[in-house]
Amino acid sequence: xxxxxxxxxxxxxxxxxxxxxxxxxxxxxxxxxxxxxxxxxxxxxxxxxxxxxxxxxxxxxxxxxxxxxxxxxxxxxxxxxxxxxxxxxxxxxxxxxxxxxxxxxxxxxxxxx
Amino acid sequence: xxxxxxxxxxxxxxxxxxxxxxxxxxxxxxxxxxxxxxxxxxxxxxxxxxxxxxxxxxxxxxxxxxxxxxxxxxxxxxxxxxxxxxxxxxxxxxxxxxxxxxxxxxxxxxxxxxxxx
Numbered sequence: 426x427x428x429x430x431x432x433x434x435x436x437x438x439x440x441x442x443x444x445x446x447x448x449x450x451x452x453x454x455x456x457x458x459x460x461x462x463x464x465x466x467x468x469x470x471x472x473x474x475x476x477x478x479x480x481x482x483x484x485x486x487x488x489x490x491x492x493x494x495x496x497x498x499x500x501x502x503x504x505x506x507x508x509x510x511x512x513x514x515x516x517x518x519x520x521x522x523x524x525x526x527x528x529x530x531x532x533x534x535x536x537x538x
Numbered sequence: 539x540x541x542x543x544x545x546x547x548x549x550x551x552x553x554x555x556x557x558x559x560x561x562x563x564x565x566x567x568x569x570x571x572x573x574x575x576x577x578x579x580x581x582x583x584x585x586x587x588x589x590x591x592x593x594x595x596x597x598x599x600x601x602x603x604x605x606x607x608x609x610x611x612x613x614x615x616x617x618x619x620x621x622x623x624x625x626x627x628x629x630x631x632x633x634x635x636x637x638x639x640x641x642x643x644x645x646x647x648x649x650x651x652x653x654x655x
Binding site for chain 2: 456468469525
């Protein structure tokens with residue numbers, strides 16, 4: 426079983442609308458949780474990094490939340506733009522075995538006009 | 539350089555051929571990682587270098603895979619006798635942190651897409 430599960434696997438949203446992506450993880454203990462954006466055919470780009478003690482982190486129209494008790498994180502995209510069409514990957518850094526980041530499979534978002 | 543550079547961006551190989559993929563990390567970055575990403579999946583760890591030392595190669599799927607970073611900067615991932623299951627995108631990432639992937643921000647390259655026929 427994957428240590429990081431993301432949902433929904435894919436979604437289509439209208440330009441200008443908001444959406445929320447979910448990440449559930451089992452990695453414990455963990456050092457930090459990251460969200461990356463990966464455009465088609467490109468490498469992942471970091472959006473946010475939260476330590477285990479942080480609850481929220483924003484980067485422009487992207488806001489990530491973290492609940493370490495329930496082992497859940499979310500990424501909220503506000504006022505979506507066509508350029509937000511991408512895969513959003515949740516990544517958890519274990520405290521031990523720290524070369525092995527645990528990657529989710531990604532949430533595939535398509536923004537349509 | 540300004541970012542992590544990988545080459546070639548696309549490589550088509552016949553089954554059984556050897557391939558070499560190159561990664562040029564951000565200048566001065568101590569840590570370098572190789573990942574394999576299959577279509578629709580997240581990246582899977584292959585190997586980790588701290589400067590020229592390969593500290594973790596536990597993710598390499600077989601002895602056909604070999605990576606090196608002889609001078610602590612540019613790295614090469616070599617795949618010998620390629621098989622169809624090797625088809626994937628190979629991502630390189632670098633970090634200024636020396637404590638492993640958990641301790642620093644990773645900067646990824648664009649990836650090398652390998653297709654084995």
